[in-house]
Amino acid sequence: MSLIPMEYYLILSAFMFCVGVAGVLIRRNAIVVFMCIELMLNSANLTLVTFSSYLGNSIGQVFVFFVMTVAAAEAAVGLAIIIAIFRNKKTVNIDEINIFKW
Amino acid sequence: MPLNNYEYFLLMPQIIIGVGIVLSVLIEIYTKKSEQILPWFSIAIFFATAFYSVFNINQNFVLFGGMIEVGGKPAIFNFIFNIGAALVVLSSIDYLKKYGTYFGEYYILIQSSVLGMMVMSGAKDILMIFMGLELMSICFYVLAGINRKKFSANEASLKYFLLGAFTTGFIVYGIALIYGATGTTSIQNLVENFVGYSSNIIFILGMILFLIGFSFKIATVPFHMWVPDVYQGSATTVTSLMSTTGKAAAFSVLIIILSAVFSFNAPNVFSPYFATISALSMLFGSIVAISQNNLKRMLAYSSIAHAGYMAIGLAAGNIFSVAGIIFYLAAYAFMNIGAFTVISIVEGENDSRTDLNSFAGLNAKSPILAATMALFMFALAGIPPLAGFFGKYYVFIAAIQSKLTWLAILGVLSSVISVYFYIRVVVFMYFKDATEDFKINISPYSLIAVVITALLILVFGILPDTLMNVITSVLH
Numbered sequence: 001m002s003l004i005p006m007e008y009y010l011i012l013s014a015f016m017f018c019v020g021v022a023g024v025l026i027r028r029n030a031i032v033v034f035m036c037i038e039l040m041l042n043s044a045n046l047t048l049v050t051f052s053s054y055l056g057n058s059i060g061q062v063f064v065f066f067v068m069t070v071a072a073a074e075a076a077v078g079l080a081i082i083i084a085i086f087r088n089k090k091t092v093n094i095d096e097i098n099i100f101k102w
Numbered sequence: 103m104p105l106n107n108y109e110y111f112l113l114m115p116q117i118i119i120g121v122g123i124v125l126s127v128l129i130e131i132y133t134k135k136s137e138q139i140l141p142w143f144s145i146a147i148f149f150a151t152a153f154y155s156v157f158n159i160n161q162n163f164v165l166f167g168g169m170i171e172v173g174g175k176p177a178i179f180n181f182i183f184n185i186g187a188a189l190v191v192l193s194s195i196d197y198l199k200k201y202g203t204y205f206g207e208y209y210i211l212i213q214s215s216v217l218g219m220m221v222m223s224g225a226k227d228i229l230m231i232f233m234g235l236e237l238m239s240i241c242f243y244v245l246a247g248i249n250r251k252k253f254s255a256n257e258a259s260l261k262y263f264l265l266g267a268f269t270t271g272f273i274v275y276g277i278a279l280i281y282g283a284t285g286t287t288s289i290q291n292l293v294e295n296f297v298g299y300s301s302n303i304i305f306i307l308g309m310i311l312f313l314i315g316f317s318f319k320i321a322t323v324p325f326h327m328w329v330p331d332v333y334q335g336s337a338t339t340v341t342s343l344m345s346t347t348g349k350a351a352a353f354s355v356l357i358i359i360l361s362a363v364f365s366f367n368a369p370n371v372f373s374p375y376f377a378t379i380s381a382l383s384m385l386f387g388s389i390v391a392i393s394q395n396n397l398k399r400m401l402a403y404s405s406i407a408h409a410g411y412m413a414i415g416l417a418a419g420n421i422f423s424v425a426g427i428i429f430y431l432a433a434y435a436f437m438n439i440g441a442f443t444v445i446s447i448v449e450g451e452n453d454s455r456t457d458l459n460s461f462a463g464l465n466a467k468s469p470i471l472a473a474t475m476a477l478f479m480f481a482l483a484g485i486p487p488l489a490g491f492f493g494k495y496y497v498f499i500a501a502i503q504s505k506l507t508w509l510a511i512l513g514v515l516s517s518v519i520s521v522y523f524y525i526r527v528v529v530f531m532y533f534k535d536a537t538e539d540f541k542i543n544i545s546p547y548s549l550i551a552v553v554i555t556a557l558l559i560l561v562f563g564i565l566p567d568t569l570m571n572v573i574t575s576v577l578h
C-alpha cells in the first residue's frame with residue numbers, strides 16, 4: 001500500500017469521475033446514464049478512501065459507507081422511475097422522452 | 103455543551119417528525135380511513151415541529167459531538183419548512199381527491215423530505231449535509247412522479263432524478279476533495295481555518311464542485327435546465343413544495359458552508375462565481391418567462407430569477423445579506439405556495455387549464471381567487487408594500503454594502519422586466535373575457551391555504567421588522 005504514491009489513486013479516481021461525467025452527457029439510454037452516475041459516486045468513494053488511508057484518520061472510510069447506502073437508495077428509486085417510464089412509453093431512450101418544450 | 107440526556111430534548115423538532123413518519127406509516131398500513139387521517143396528522147406534526155422550534159429559538163446549541171445545531175438560525179429555517187409543508191398538505195387534500203390519485207405515501211414522503219431539510223439546515227458536519235440532502239432529494243424524485251400513470255409526471259420524475267443524481271456525484275466528489283484538503287468534515291474546522299484553506303488548490307477545486315452541485319439544487323443558470331420541465335410535469339402541489347422549501351434548504355446549506363465568510367468576515371473568494379450565476383439567472387429567468395404561456399412553466403422561470411436575486415446575497419457575503427436571504431426565502435416560500443395553490447384550484451384534469459388563457463376572466467368566476475392571485479403576482483414582482491419587495495430590498499442593500507452595486511442594478515433591471523409577465527396574469531384575470539367555459543370547484547381547504555399565505559405576505563410586507571428583528575437577533 002505505502003509503496004504506491006497517493007497521486008496514482010487520485011488520478012485514477014479523477015479519470016473515473018471524468019468518464020462518468022462524459023457518459024452522462026453523451027449516452028442516451030437512461031440505464032447507462034444511471035450507471036455512469038454510479039461510476040461518479042464510486043470515484044468519489046475511491047478518493048475518500050485514499051485520503052482516509054493517507055491522512056491516517058477514519059472519517060473518509062465512514063463517509064464511504066454512507067455514500068454507498070445513499071447510492072443503493074437512489075438505485076432503488078431510480079430504477080423504479082425508469083420502469084414506470086417503460087410501462088407507459090416502451091422506451092428508455094432519453095431523446096424520446098421529451099414532451100416538454102419551451 | 104449541555105448534558106448528554108438533555109441533548110435529546112433539544113433535538114425534539116427532528117424527533118417529532120421522525121416519530122411522525124413512523125406513525126404515519128403505521129396509520130397508512132393499519133387503518134382503512136388513512137385518506138382522512140393522514141393529512142391532518144401531517145399538519146399537526148408540522149405545526150408541532152414549527153412551533154417547538156420557534157419557542158426554543160434561544161436554545162442555540164451544537165449537539166452530538168459537533169454534528170447538528172439546534173435553535174437559532176436552524177429554528178427559523180425549520181419554521182419556514184414546516185409551515186410551508188403544512189400549507190402544501192392543506193392544499194393537497196382536495197387536489198389529490200380531484201384526480202383520484204391518492205397514495206398514503208404522498209404525505210409520508212413530504213414528512214421525510216421535511217426531515218431531510220431540517221437535517222440540512224442544522225448541519226454542522228458535511229456528512230449531515232450530505233445525508234439531509236439525499237433524504238430530501240430522493241423523496242422529491244418520488245413525489246415528482248407520484249402520479250405514475252401519467253407520462254408527463256414520469257418524464258418530470260426521470261429528468262429530476264437523473265440530473266439530481268448527477269449533481270450528487272459532483273457534491274460527493276467535492277466533499278471528498280474538501281476532506282482531502284482539510285483532513286476532516288467538520289464545519290467548525292472549516293470556519294476556523296477558511297482563510298488558510300482558501301489558498302489550497304484541492305480545497306478550492308472541491309468547494310467549486312460542491313457549489314456547482316448546490317447551484318443545481320437552487321436552480322440557477324447555467325444549471326437550470328431541469329427546472330421548467332420538472333416544475334411543469336409534477337403535480338402542482340408537489341411543485342410548490344419543491345420550489346420553495348427545497349430551495350430554502352439548499353440555500354441554508356450554502357449559508358452554512360460559507361459561514362466563515364458571512365459571520366467572520368473571511369475574504370469571499372467565491373464572490374465572482376456567485377455574482378456570475380446570479381446575474382445570469384436573474385436576466386435569463388426574467389426574459390424567458392415573458393414568452394411562456396403555461397403558468398406553471400412561467401413560475402418555474404420566475405423561480406430561476408428569484409434564485410438569482412437570492413444568490414446576490416451569497417455574492418455580497420456579509421451578515422446583513424444572510425438576514426436578507428432568509429427573509430427573502432420566507433417571503434418567497436409563502437408567495438409561491440400561494441400562487442401554485444391558486445393554480446391547483448383552477449387546474450383541470452390531465453394538466454389542462456394551467457395556461458394563461460384559462461385564467462382569463464377569473465375575476466368573474468371567483469373574485470377571491472383572482473384577488474389573491476393578483477396579490478401573489480404583485481408580491482413576486484416585488485411591488486411594495488408586499489413581502490417580496492422587502493426580500494429584494496434587503497438583498498440589494500447588502501450587495502451595495504459589499505461594493506457590488508452593478509449586481510444590485512442588474513437585479514433592479516431584471517425586476518422591472520419581470521413586472522411585465524406578472525402583471526400580464528393580472529390583466530388576463532381582470533380585463534379579459536373568459537375564453538374557456540368551465541366551472542371552478544373551490545375546495546375549502548385549498549382556499550384556507552391561499553388566504554393564510556396571502557395574510558402572511560401582507561403581514562411580512564407591512565411589518566417586515568417583525569420577521570427581520572427575529573432573524574437579525576439570531577444571527578448576532
